[in-house]
Amino acid sequence: MRTTARIDHCTDSRDARPAFGITYRRYVDTSSSHVRIQADNIDHAMQALTEYIGNTQYAVTSIRQEVPQVPAVAPAAEPAPAEVYVKATAGYAARFEGLTGDSLRALETIHGSEAPTDRITPLLDTLAAWKQHLDRFEATVTDADEKTVEGLPEDDPRRVAWRAASTGMDAFLKAQAAVHGAYVDWSFDLTGTVEINDGPLPTAPVIADGCRIPGCDQHWHSDGLCVAQLGELPFDEGSSVPIELTSPEDEAPYIVAYAFDPVALNMRRQMNTQADAVAFAKALRDAADAVDEAAAHLAA
Structure with missing residues (x-):
């Protein structure tokens, strides 16, 4: 352990020992002096002061341990x-x-x-x-x-x-x-009307076990498809255009309307987005409205 004190006007930052500021007065000339001493404790500091002054009688008027000054941390720069x-x-x-x-x-x-x-x-x-x-x-x-x-x-x-x-x-x-x-x-879209139903809210559709969409009859499960028929548009001689919701495995669902007639391969409409489905539904509604109006010209 170090016992030799360090006496100087400045504190040596490399010396880890505490620093004591001591003010004393000599009896000979009554003059006051101040000294800074770095020592292990206050007793060692007083001992070092006595050795420093020599045989001259003195009285300590104040002694305090100095608190080391911590460098101020620069404030963080404000973001631009x-x-x-x-x-x-x-x-x-x-x-x-x-x-x-x-x-x-x-x-x-x-x-x-x-x-x-x-x-x-x-x-x-x-x-x-x-x-x-x-x-x-x-x-x-x-x-x-x-x-x-x-x-x-x-x-x-x-x-x-x-x-x-x-x-x-x-x-x-x-x-x-x-x-x-x-x-x-x-x-301001006035192309259609909105009917408000004051009745009870419809119940949530039920999806059967093993299916991904409601209404699937599981007929096409062997091909990785869930298919639910949404409706059917009838035509002469038993032909029709079914409308189906199809959910392929690992693909997004789509709605498709198509004809079975092999000579009418272009009679197919696939809807992959909500906007596609809305446009097709509007076309069906417009056609249905037109048929209703034209019915007035037919025989009762």
Whole structure:
């Protein structure tokens, strides 16, 4: 163990022992002096002081152990306004992809009349928040921010963030136009009517064990298919056009209407998306309405 104290005006950071600041006064001339001593403890520090002064009588007027100064940690740099904007609006643009009047009509057909509004409402909230972040970016960005990124590589994250933020208004206006166009297209679509059924809600369709869709008769399971007949359009001489929902194994389901007549191979309509099915259903409804109106000209 070290016992020799270190006496100096400055603390040696390489010396791990505590430092004691001692003020003392000599009896001879009553002058006061201050000294810094690094020692294992206060007793060793006093012993070192006596050896340092010599035979001169003295009185200690104050002694305190000095607390080592911890270097201040520099505060983290504030993120650039562009980086703040990009982080806050991440994923906003993707929420508006695929939004059209047809997509809202498809939602209404499948999930009911409230579904389009339920789709639009959170998008309006997103637009409001997006505009706030754009205003905040415009208020905080400076010319210095732009100059900082000018010399950076194209793929530098800070430059990528700057490009996204500086074109943010264009992306916002595109999303805003998509919401407006889709909602107006859906709202003013007068090609059909909506019948409101006040009766009890229909029960959920039952899917049999081993099937992927309701109504499957399991006839085509050996071919890896689940098939449910949705309806049939009758024609003369016993021919017909069946309409079926088909769910192949490891593939997406589809609806198909086709003719059995081998000389009419082009009489087939396959629907892979909701929009396809909605368009085909509308064509059937239009044709049915036309037949109903024309029936008035036929014999009773």
